[in-house]
Amino acid sequence: MRVSCIAFTERGYALAERTARALSDCAQTGEDDPGWGVSVSRGFGEGKVDLRAWTALAWEASDALLFVGAAGIAVRAIAPHVASKASDPAVVAIDEAGRFAVPLLSGHLGGANELAQTVARAAGAIPVITTATDVRGVWAVDTWARCAGLAVSNPEAIKRVSARLLSGGRVALYSDMPISGQPPEGVDIASDRARADIVVSPFAGANAGASVRAAETTGEVMPAGETGKPAGVRAQAPAPEPLRLVVPCIVAGIGCRRGACAEAIEEAFLLACGQAGISPSAVREAATIDVKAHEEGLLAFCRARNISLATYSAEELSQVEGSVSPSDFVRATVGVDNVCERAALADGGKLIFPKLAHGGVTVAFSKVTIELSFKER
Incomplete structure (x- = not known):
């Protein structure tokens, strides 16, 4: 975690340095x-x-901001930058005497509550946690999502889930991935995605990915299509949108012509995501053939998406099992009949979206299985 710390007195600075050393010494x-x-x-x-100026720079470059001094100074400094609990960094204030560590922003998704507790241990302070779920010992879905590495598509829905649990109600959770451990109090595992209050999936929207999921069952791979209702059927009032937690379980196999720019790759990638019904944040890795390992456009695309790039030799790709779309031109060019589909499959996943060609770029998606857990770290 990248923490930017600022102190406003000599005493506070000494505390900040001690705390920084203690945090840096924390074992991985x-x-x-x-x-x-x-x-x-x-x-x-x-x-x-x-x-x-410090706050503006730290806001963009850090996972967390730590103010050693009055909480009011921190509040005024960060006020112009606060945007969304889904993107704001954690903010913690600790007094210069090291008595109290107070999370001010992004307690759950940003990890400010945990940071305050860690800072408190390092400085010998008392963590002051004020979020309702923590105070009352109720499961915090956004904390679980962060610890499980899940992105939150619609953070506004967190409030509805937490409010129901805080009132003593129950919520239904559907997951495309296996989840080990005992469900938290008030959480029921749902088998029907459409009836769930929380959906854990790489697919975007309530019905997105339906035909892709069907293809996984039938073995027939095809892009997601649109569904309609018979004429004359009265539409029912829509149910509240479920909280959507995105699993990073998709590998994007990418092929591109020499010199393809990042913008062209991004355009093809988003087009493929839209047709497959996949949330872009579900993509954990890009994969391609090794001769493309130094393509600046592809590397820039991966940096912008904050994903790694896996590369495979033509021999390794040729040994990948699974049905792919062969191309004599591609075979003559790079020594294997298909790059994007084979690269997507190379990590052992299952092909869920076949080759899409757009603007000199090809994209295919596979899905790997990730086991989640309700157990806390």
């Missing part, structure tokens, strides 16, 4: 955990940074 919890990266700035005296 796993191979995907980059640990802590903490920078400390002075908001006072010699070397003082401008608070407005």
